[in-house]
Amino acid sequence: MDKAERKLALTHEQLMSIEKPARYTGGEPNSVMKDSWRLRFAMCFPDVYEIGMSHLGQQILYGLMNSYEDVWCERVFSPWTDLDALMRREHIPLFALESQDPLKDFDFIGLTLQYEMCYVNILQILELSGLALRAADREDSDPVIIGGGPCVFNTEPIADFFDIFYIGEGESCYRELFDLYLKCRDEGLSKREFLIKATAIEGMYVPCLYDVEYDEKGRLKAMYPNTPGVPEKVRKTIVKDLDGVYYPTAPVVPFIQAAQDRAVLEVMRGCIRGCRFCQAGQIYKPVRRRSPETLLRYARELIDNTGYDVISLSSLSTSDYPELKELLEGLISFCSERKINISLPSLRIDAFSLDVMNKVQDVKKNSLTFAPEAGSPRMRNVINKGLAKEDILNGAELAFRGGWNRVKLYFMLGLPGEEEEDIRAIAELCNDIAMLYYDTVPKEERKGRVNITASSSFFVPKPFTAFQWAPMDRKENFLEKAAFTKRCVREQLNQKSISYHYHDSGTTIIEGVLARGDRRLSAAIEAVYRKGAVFDAWTETFSYERWIEAFEETGTDYGDYIYRERPADELFPWDYLDCGVTKAYLYREWQRAKEAVVTPNCRDRCAGCGCTGYGVGICVGK
Amino acid sequence: MSVSARIKFGRRGPVRYLGHLDMMRYFQRCVMKCSLEAVYSEGFHPHQLLSFAYPLGVSMETDGDYADLVMKDGADAGKVKEALNSVMHEGIYVREVRILGEGTLNAMASVAAADYELFVSAEEGLQEAASRILAEKELFTAGDGKKKPKDIRPGILELRAEGSRLFMKLLSGSALNVRPADVFEGMKTYLPEESKCTLIRRLEIYGTKDGKYVPLIEM
Numbered sequence A: 001m002d003k004a005e006r007k008l009a010l011t012h013e014q015l016m017s018i019e020k021p022a023r024y025t026g027g028e029p030n031s032v033m034k035d036s037w038r039l040r041f042a043m044c045f046p047d048v049y050e051i052g053m054s055h056l057g058q059q060i061l062y063g064l065m066n067s068y069e070d071v072w073c074e075r076v077f078s079p080w081t082d083l084d085a086l087m088r089r090e091h092i093p094l095f096a097l098e099s100q101d102p103l104k105d106f107d108f109i110g111l112t113l114q115y116e117m118c119y120v121n122i123l124q125i126l127e128l129s130g131l132a133l134r135a136a137d138r139e140d141s142d143p144v145i146i147g148g149g150p151c152v153f154n155t156e157p158i159a160d161f162f163d164i165f166y167i168g169e170g171e172s173c174y175r176e177l178f179d180l181y182l183k184c185r186d187e188g189l190s191k192r193e194f195l196i197k198a199t200a201i202e203g204m205y206v207p208c209l210y211d212v213e214y215d216e217k218g219r220l221k222a223m224y225p226n227t228p229g230v231p232e233k234v235r236k237t238i239v240k241d242l243d244g245v246y247y248p249t250a251p252v253v254p255f256i257q258a259a260q261d262r263a264v265l266e267v268m269r270g271c272i273r274g275c276r277f278c279q280a281g282q283i284y285k286p287v288r289r290r291s292p293e294t295l296l297r298y299a300r301e302l303i304d305n306t307g308y309d310v311i312s313l314s315s316l317s318t319s320d321y322p323e324l325k326e327l328l329e330g331l332i333s334f335c336s337e338r339k340i341n342i343s344l345p346s347l348r349i350d351a352f353s354l355d356v357m358n359k360v361q362d363v364k365k366n367s368l369t370f371a372p373e374a375g376s377p378r379m380r381n382v383i384n385k386g387l388a389k390e391d392i393l394n395g396a397e398l399a400f401r402g403g404w405n406r407v408k409l410y411f412m413l414g415l416p417g418e419e420e421e422d423i424r425a426i427a428e429l430c431n432d433i434a435m436l437y438y439d440t441v442p443k444e445e446r447k448g449r450v451n452i453t454a455s456s457s458f459f460v461p462k463p464f465t466a467f468q469w470a471p472m473d474r475k476e477n478f479l480e481k482a483a484f485t486k487r488c489v490r491e492q493l494n495q496k497s498i499s500y501h502y503h504d505s506g507t508t509i510i511e512g513v514l515a516r517g518d519r520r521l522s523a524a525i526e527a528v529y530r531k532g533a534v535f536d537a538w539t540e541t542f543s544y545e546r547w548i549e550a551f552e553e554t555g556t557d558y559g560d561y562i563y564r565e566r567p568a569d570e571l572f573p574w575d576y577l578d579c580g581v582t583k584a585y586l587y588r589e590w591q592r593a594k595e596a597v598v599t600p601n602c603r604d605r606c607a608g609c610g611c612t613g614y615g616v617g618i619c620v621g622k
Numbered sequence B: 001m002s003v004s005a006r007i008k009f010g011r012r013g014p015v016r017y018l019g020h021l022d023m024m025r026y027f028q029r030c031v032m033k034c035s036l037e038a039v040y041s042e043g044f045h046p047h048q049l050l051s052f053a054y055p056l057g058v059s060m061e062t063d064g065d066y067a068d069l070v071m072k073d074g075a076d077a078g079k080v081k082e083a084l085n086s087v088m089h090e091g092i093y094v095r096e097v098r099i100l101g102e103g104t105l106n107a108m109a110s111v112a113a114a115d116y117e118l119f120v121s122a123e124e125g126l127q128e129a130a131s132r133i134l135a136e137k138e139l140f141t142a143g144d145g146k147k148k149p150k151d152i153r154p155g156i157l158e159l160r161a162e163g164s165r166l167f168m169k170l171l172s173g174s175a176l177n178v179r180p181a182d183v184f185e186g187m188k189t190y191l192p193e194e195s196k197c198t199l200i201r202r203l204e205i206y207g208t209k210d211g212k213y214v215p216l217i218e219m
């Protein structure tokens, strides 16, 4: 079908009455139109187009599914509040971008769960599609609602809205799931029968097939399958060989400016460093990587297929990629020949990375980034961030000599065991870096003041981290700590060179509750949605008070999810899930955190996290 | 050494909802995709030297819009057209390419007038309204807080109805720039209330040569 001849779901007048109509008209380069299929998949990203289109996972699954001849995968994003209102007023059902057909016509609706603050948008998508919010209230003829993405590592707060969660990496099992679905459909089996059979596929969690019990204090006591043949534990599924798996070298290129407007090379999955607050570091284990040859081939294909003029490298910690030098040399030579810019992720600052940055960036315009996460060396040991003060100062000194004069630093407040002196150390570290600038760069070479920007987020104890047992700070404490940080910064000698920002504390509290809650939380999520919550990830639409009201109205003791330190034997709502790392390992790490002892990274010494069972990547020396 | 290629292009269908910046980005990417020998600016972030004659409004179609692209010497018009069309499949397509002679004024500075076709929801009263407008000496736009009302009548060079469609030739450029939507607004006084314009399509952009209007591709 010709993209120029496609019909549109919205009329000309409707399109002209909303902001950025091209968010909803599709037809972009590399978007896929099909004339025949056996299965239709609507892949939804519950945020605006510009955010969703910048998400690599989305592009991977879109390309992969459309590479199957019998599947047509289309895209859906949350309609912004203007279109949302229009659709409700004029009873327009939510549609997919490619065919512009209503979502109700699809076999599957897949929802990407990228961050907790988009949960209310899931309900928006279901409702605008004309579907019942809860799985139990939907018909057999309704699409199968499947969730995937990093938030599936605690599905329970949204479990009631979904039929299946796909736990792990999308490349590995979708084909198997589709084959099963088509077979069940051919045989005329019910949705429930299909769902039961699906649990035999690695990574598939069907929430309605599990029962949950709470004790007299209202805390989780047990969770078990309620149907024969359904496994007790659901194991995360992963890709074994990154070089061999599908990669989207012809991703859809948005017409309108997306948040990430560039070709992306995914270098590695997983991270060798077990920072104790970091969920990504655990759930994507074990570390696997692509070879430089594969990546350079992808780079060429990407540019030929997209016309992007920027390439960026993506991974959790690109500095840990062993063949970085080789890769960057190849990339720099290809990119300078084709006039393409390279956007480097935040590399660890050393002589090598500075040299590379010097080649590909305008030193005057770019800043150095450090993520020490904590101010004091003791606190950095607690969180297992092996970044010594000398490393930061040495890196900064080298950079200052090279002409940089802007530094960004990222910290966290509210970490377990944090004392006043740890917070003061944040300000002192900033000051030391400023001082170093004035010591390093002679007066006549300075281009104005050194510019140091420190930002802090508030700590959330996430599932599958060593800190999952830790309590979260209260909102008042967060604000006090931020105010204290600010005061400490102002006390520094070089305070005029330092600016300090902090994240919204209300968002952090809600994020904590949604990240840690159990199945009962779905009542509050539905309640807050009914009160008009949508686009919680956006400051202009988020309301903390609305959430607190919803908790009160539904009798949700939200504080119990976040404010207490958990005993060693507490059952977590996510314990049914096997993400590779064992609870025993995480608990060991929690104890080591309390003693402020550092654990070496996977490359230096295996910490015995449990991932060897996958038999791939770094665990087996690759 | 470098030359300028003048690219005449069309856009139809759902892509009409793109903004001007989206179109620029789209063209730049197409040039990158088909490895055309474009000339790039110097500096850390080299970019193509690409400029459009006349920004296309959101929702407007075109059969004759223009962009100039600076290319390396020896560029061949036929090959440029073929290369660009090989990577455009979205309803945007190149109709013609011409390598400009030295000293040709760039497309943007050349714009003097343009032809439009408007699709109107009903045929009723259209011919009559067109004649009434042509019979008048002046036609003031509504204006708002930011813009003063201005007389666009001298800029309406041609105006006629054909069934439920309107054709107009309008003055464009810095002296007096007439937008087709403003002409239709002015006609509305003489049209049934529910009359709506559902599509505006630009047909051609003209420059002037020896006192005559000539399509930009022939300049």
Ligand code: SF4
Pocket (backbone or CB within 6 Å): A271, A272, A273, A274, A275, A278, A279, A280, A281, A282, A316, A317
């Ligand atoms: S380096 Fe630490 S914070 Fe960064 S991804 Fe790895 S574990 Fe997480």
Ligand code: SF4
Pocket (backbone or CB within 6 Å): A285, A286, A287, A602, A605, A606, A607, A608, A609, A610, A611, A612, A618, A619
């Ligand atoms: S098993 Fe060892 S090497 Fe493998 S991810 Fe765990 S700690 Fe790292």
